[in-house]
Amino acid sequence: xxxxxxxxxxxxxxxxxxxVVVSDRDVVDAYRGDRAETVQAGWPIALVRAxxxxxxxxxxxxxxxxxxxxxxxxxxxxxxxGASAIDGCIVLSLERMLRLDIDPAGMYAVVGxxxxxxxxxxxxxxxxxxxxxxPSSYTFCSIGGNLATNAGGLCCVKYGVTTxxxxxxxxxxxxxxxxxxxxxxxxxxxGYDLKRLFVGSEGTLGVITEATLRLRPLPPAACTxxxxxxxxxxxxxxxxxxxxxMRPATLELMDRASVNAVENYRRxxxxxxxxxxxxxxxxxxxxxxxxxxxxxxxxxxxxxxxFVATTDDPDEGEMFLxxxxxxxxxxxxxxxxxxxxxxxxxxxxxxxVGGVERxxxxxxxxxxxxxxxxxxxxxxxxSFDGNDPAAARRAEAAFGAVIALALELDGTITGEHGxxxxxxxxxxxxxxxxxxxxxxxxxxxxxxxxxLNPGKxx
Amino acid sequence: xxxxxxxxxxxxxxxxxxxVVVSDRDVVDAYRGDRAETVQAGWPIALVRAxxxxxxxxxxxxxxxxxxxxxxxxxxxxxxxGASAIDGCIVLSLERMLRLDIDPAGMYAVVGxxxxxxxxxxxxxxxxxxxxxxPSSYTFCSIGGNLATNAGGLCCVKYGVTTxxxxxxxxxxxxxxxxxxxxxxxxxxxGYDLKRLFVGSEGTLGVITEATLRLRPLPPAACTxxxxxxxxxxxxxxxxxxxxxMRPATLELMDRASVNAVENYRRxxxxxxxxxxxxxxxxxxxxxxxxxxxxxxxxxxxxxxxFVATTDDPDEGEMFLxxxxxxxxxxxxxxxxxxxxxxxxxxxxxxxVGGVERxxxxxxxxxxxxxxxxxxxxxxxxSFDGNDPAAARRAEAAFGAVIALALELDGTITGEHGxxxxxxxxxxxxxxxxxxxxxxxxxxxxxxxxxLNPGKxx
Numbered sequence: 001x002x003x004x005x006x007x008x009x010x011x012x013x014x015x016x017x018x019x020v021v022v023s024d025r026d027v028v029d030a031y032r033g034d035r036a037e038t039v040q041a042g043w044p045i046a047l048v049r050a051x052x053x054x055x056x057x058x059x060x061x062x063x064x065x066x067x068x069x070x071x072x073x074x075x076x077x078x079x080x081x082g083a084s085a086i087d088g089c090i091v092l093s094l095e096r097m098l099r100l101d102i103d104p105a106g107m108y109a110v111v112g113x114x115x116x117x118x119x120x121x122x123x124x125x126x127x128x129x130x131x132x133x134x135p136s137s138y139t140f141c142s143i144g145g146n147l148a149t150n151a152g153g154l155c156c157v158k159y160g161v162t163t164x165x166x167x168x169x170x171x172x173x174x175x176x177x178x179x180x181x182x183x184x185x186x187x188x189x190x191g192y193d194l195k196r197l198f199v200g201s202e203g204t205l206g207v208i209t210e211a212t213l214r215l216r217p218l219p220p221a222a223c224t225x226x227x228x229x230x231x232x233x234x235x236x237x238x239x240x241x242x243x244x245x246m247r248p249a250t251l252e253l254m255d256r257a258s259v260n261a262v263e264n265y266r267r268x269x270x271x272x273x274x275x276x277x278x279x280x281x282x283x284x285x286x287x288x289x290x291x292x293x294x295x296x297x298x299x300x301x302x303x304x305x306x307f308v309a310t311t312d313d314p315d316e317g318e319m320f321l322x323x324x325x326x327x328x329x330x331x332x333x334x335x336x337x338x339x340x341x342x343x344x345x346x347x348x349x350x351x352x353v354g355g356v357e358r359x360x361x362x363x364x365x366x367x368x369x370x371x372x373x374x375x376x377x378x379x380x381x382x383s384f385d386g387n388d389p390a391a392a393r394r395a396e397a398a399f400g401a402v403i404a405l406a407l408e409l410d411g412t413i414t415g416e417h418g419x420x421x422x423x424x425x426x427x428x429x430x431x432x433x434x435x436x437x438x439x440x441x442x443x444x445x446x447x448x449x450x451x452l453n454p455g456k457x458x
Numbered sequence: 459x460x461x462x463x464x465x466x467x468x469x470x471x472x473x474x475x476x477x478v479v480v481s482d483r484d485v486v487d488a489y490r491g492d493r494a495e496t497v498q499a500g501w502p503i504a505l506v507r508a509x510x511x512x513x514x515x516x517x518x519x520x521x522x523x524x525x526x527x528x529x530x531x532x533x534x535x536x537x538x539x540g541a542s543a544i545d546g547c548i549v550l551s552l553e554r555m556l557r558l559d560i561d562p563a564g565m566y567a568v569v570g571x572x573x574x575x576x577x578x579x580x581x582x583x584x585x586x587x588x589x590x591x592x593p594s595s596y597t598f599c600s601i602g603g604n605l606a607t608n609a610g611g612l613c614c615v616k617y618g619v620t621t622x623x624x625x626x627x628x629x630x631x632x633x634x635x636x637x638x639x640x641x642x643x644x645x646x647x648x649g650y651d652l653k654r655l656f657v658g659s660e661g662t663l664g665v666i667t668e669a670t671l672r673l674r675p676l677p678p679a680a681c682t683x684x685x686x687x688x689x690x691x692x693x694x695x696x697x698x699x700x701x702x703x704m705r706p707a708t709l710e711l712m713d714r715a716s717v718n719a720v721e722n723y724r725r726x727x728x729x730x731x732x733x734x735x736x737x738x739x740x741x742x743x744x745x746x747x748x749x750x751x752x753x754x755x756x757x758x759x760x761x762x763x764x765f766v767a768t769t770d771d772p773d774e775g776e777m778f779l780x781x782x783x784x785x786x787x788x789x790x791x792x793x794x795x796x797x798x799x800x801x802x803x804x805x806x807x808x809x810x811v812g813g814v815e816r817x818x819x820x821x822x823x824x825x826x827x828x829x830x831x832x833x834x835x836x837x838x839x840x841s842f843d844g845n846d847p848a849a850a851r852r853a854e855a856a857f858g859a860v861i862a863l864a865l866e867l868d869g870t871i872t873g874e875h876g877x878x879x880x881x882x883x884x885x886x887x888x889x890x891x892x893x894x895x896x897x898x899x900x901x902x903x904x905x906x907x908x909x910l911n912p913g914k915x916x
Binding site for chain 1: 561562563564565566586607608610614618619621622635637638639641642643644645646647648649650651652654655657658659663674675678698701702703704705742743744745746747749750801802803804805830833834835868869870871872873874875876877881885888889890892893894896897899900902903904915916
C-alpha cells in the first residue's frame with residue numbers, strides 16, 4: 001500500500017466506528033469478488049462494512065474527496081462480476097444493513113440492502129403476505145444485489161421482476177447526499193421514473209441503502225405439471241404455445257445435461273434420458289388451477305411430450321421446483337463455470353435452445369441449459385476445465401457464440417443477472433453507440449468523477 | 459408573427475411534405491390545448507402533423523437550429539395541461555402516425571403514437587390477445603399520450619400500467635437523432651432502464667415515435683360485484699380489506715356526487731342515495747372468480763354495505779363498469795372542471811376519501827370523487843362556475859387542499875394523469891429539491907437547449 005492509500009484508510013477510520021473499516025488482507029480477500037469465477041478481482045485498499053446510511057454517506061464523502069473508486073456489494077452471489085473489486089478501490093459492503101420491517105396494513109416491507117431475499121419472504125408470510133421475486137439463489141442473495149441487477153427468478157413469468165415491487169428507494173449519491181425516490185403509492189407518475197433508473201444500475205449510479213418493497217396477498221396453492229420431451233426444440237415450442245393462451249405461475253425448462261447434474265448432485269429420480277424437462281405451475285386457484293394444468297398437459301402432448309405428470313399437492317410440486325433450483329449448485333460442481341443469461345422473444349425460444357445445442361457441439365464445450373422458459377430467459381451454463389487453456393478458449397468462444405445467437409434472435413445479452421464485467425464487452429452490440437453514450441452522460445450527471453463501480457456496465 | 463417566425467415556418471415547409479406544416483389559425487386553434495380547461499394555452503407559430511419518424515426528426519432539427527420550443531401532442535385528451543401550447547412554439551402532432559401491426563406469435567404490437575388505445579385492444583383481440591391498460595378515455599386517447607403520462611386505468615389494479623407493457627420504444631431526441639430502447643424480450647437488464655425514463659416524461663425528454671407493446675392472452679370472463687355504502691369511509695376500509703387478501707381485476711369507487719352525475723347524464727338505475735358505490739371484478743376464471751366475488755361480498759358486508767349485487771354475466775358486469783367510465787364525461791357537463799389524480803397508500807384510502815368530503819364542505823365546492831380504489835388512486839373532480847371568480851378561487855384552494863392532504867397521507871400528486879401545468883407547482887413538495895435538481899440535470903443531458911415541452915414538469 002502506498003502512503004496515499006494509508007491516508008484514505010486512516011480518514012475512513014476517523015469518520016467511521018470501530019470495526020467498520022477493515023484492511024486485513026485475509027478478511028478483505030473474501031469480499032473481492034462474486035460468483036463469476038472467470039473474472040480476476042483486484043485488491044481494494046479497504047473494506048467498509050456499513051451499518052447505516054450515515055456510514056455509506058461518510059464512506060462516499062471520503063471516496064469523492066480523494067477520487068477513490070467504490071465497489072458496492074451485497075451478498076456476493078452475483079454471476080456477472082458486477083461486485084468484482086478494482087485495485088485501489090474501497091469495497092463497500094452493505095451486508096450489515098439489515099432493517100426488515102413489515103407493515104401489514106400498508107402491505108409493504110422496508111428493507112435494508114443486506115437482508116437476504118428469503119428473509120423478506122419469510123417475514124411477509126407471517127402476515128399472510130408475499131414478496132414474489134425469487135432468484136434461484138433466494139436463500140443467499142441479498143435485496144441490495146437483487147435491486148442492483150433487477151433480479152428475476154422463477155415466479156416472474158406471472159409476477160414480474162424486482163423493479164415491479166419497488167415502491168421507494170433511499171439512495172446515497174456519489175457525493176454523499178442521500179435522496180429518496182418514489183413513495184408508498186402503487187401508481188405514481190410525479191416526476192421522472194428515477195427509481196427504475198437506479199434499479200438494475202449495478203452500483204454505477206448510487207448506493208441503494210433502503211428499499212420499500214410492495215407485498216401481495218399469498219397466492220392460492222399451486223398445481224404442477226412436469227413434462228419430458230425427447231427433443232428440446234419441441235419443448236421450446238410447447239413453451240410458446242402455453243404462453244399464448246395462459247399465464248402460468250412458473251414455466252421452467254431443464255435440458256438433459258442439467259437434469260443429469262442435479263440427479264448426480266442429489267438423487268431425486270429425475271428422468272436423465274429426456275432431452276428436455278418442463279416444470280410448470282398454475283396458482284389461479286381451485287378448479288381453475290386444475291383446468292390450466294390440464295390445458296398445459298394437452299399442449300405438452302400436442303408437442304410430443306414423452307411423459308407428463310401433474311399434481312395438485314403443493315409439496316410434491318415444490319420438490320420438482322427444488323430440482324430446478326439445485327441446477328446451478330450442481331453445475332458449479334462440474335468445473336469452471338461461465339454462465340449465460342440470454343433472453344429471446346417468446347416466439348424464438350425453440351431456435352435458441354436448438355442453437356445452443358449446436359454451439360456446444362461446435363465448440364466441444366459442455367453447455368447445460370436451464371431457464372425461465374416462459375419469459376424466454378435462459379441460462380446456458382458452460383462448464384470447462386479451468387486448468388486447460390484450450391478448453392477455456394473454447395468456452396469463451398462458445399460464450400460469445402451464444403450471445404451472438406441471442407442478439408440475432410432479437411434477444412438480450414442479460415435478462416436478470418446484469419452486465420457486470422462478464423458481459424460488458426457485448427453491451428454496445430445490443431444497445432448501440434448512441435444509447436451507450438446517453439447512458440454515460442446520465443452516469444456523469446450522477447457520478448461526475450466516475451468513482452461508482454467504474455469499468456463495469458457503461 | 460415576426461419575421462423570425464416566418465423563417466422558421468418556411469424552413470419547416472421546405473423540409474416537410476405539403477400539408478404537414480399548418481399555420482392557419484383556425485386549424486391550429488384546435489391543437490393548442492388538451493382537456494385541462496383551466497389552463498391558458500399559448501399560440502404556436504406552426505403545427506406540424508408528422509406522418510413518419512423522418513418528419514419528427516426534420517421538425518426537431520429545425521426547432522433545435524432555431525431554439526424553438528416544441529410541444530408534442532397525441533389526441534389532446536390529457537387532463538393536466540401537458541400538451542398546452544406555448545407562445546411561439548411548434549406544436550408537433552403525432553395523430554397521423556398510425557402504424558398498428560400485431561405479431562400474434564411474438565405476442566406484441568408495433569404501434570405508432572397516434573393510434574387510439576381502443577384500436578390496439580381491438581386489433582389484439584382478433585388474435586385472442588389483449589392490451590390491458592385502459593384509461594377511462596380509452597376510446598379517444600392515443601398510445602403516444604398514454605406513454606407520455608404512463609397512463610393507468612381500471613384494470614391496472616391487477617394488470618399494471620402502461621410502462622409494464624412497453625417492450626421497446628423508438629424516440630426522437632431534441633437534436634433530431636432517433637434511438638431505439640429495449641427490445642422484444644420480456645426480461646432485459648442490459649444497460650440502464652432508459653425506456654422507463656422516457657415513459658411518463660410528458661414529452662420533455664424526447665418524442666416517442668413508435669412503441670412495441672407486450673400483449674397477453676385474453677383473461678377469462680369476469681364476475682362482478684356492486685356494493686353500496688351509506689358511509690364513504692367504510693367503503694374505503696372495505697377496499698383495503700379486499701386488497702389484503704386478493705388481487706381483483708377491477709376495484710373502483712364512485713361517490714354519491716359522481717353516481718348522480720352519471721345517472722343524470724344517462725339513466726342507468728344507479729342508487730343515487732348511496733354515499734359510495736364499489737364496483738369490483740374477478741377474472742381468475744371459472745369457480746375461482748365466483749369464490750373471489752363471494753369473498754368480496756362477505757368483506758363488503760362486514761364493512762356495512764347497504765346493498766350488494768353480484769353477477770357472472772360479463773355483459774351485466776360491463777354495464778356497471780360503463781357507469782364508472784361515464785363519470786368524467788358526465789362531470790364535464792356540470793361546470794368548469796379541475797381534476798385531481800391523487801394517490802395514497804392502500805391503508806390510507808379511508809382517510810383520503812373522508813378528507814376530500816371535508817375539503818369540499820370547507821371550500822364550498824362540488825367535488826365528485828371517482829377512483830381506481832384498489833390502487834389507492836382517486837380522481838376528486840372539482841366542478842365550479844367558471845364565470846364566478848370567487849368560485850374559481852375557492853376551487854383552486856380546494857384543489858391545493860386535496861393535494862396537501864394526499865402528501866400528508868404519504869401519497870402522490872398524480873397517479874396516472876401526469877404533472878403537466880396543473881400540478882407543476884406542487885411537484886417539488888413531493889419529490890424534494892435534490893431530486894428535482896437531478897431531474898433537471900438529466901433533462902439537460904437529453905435536451906440541452908430546453909426546447910422539449912419547456913415549462914412543464916421539471
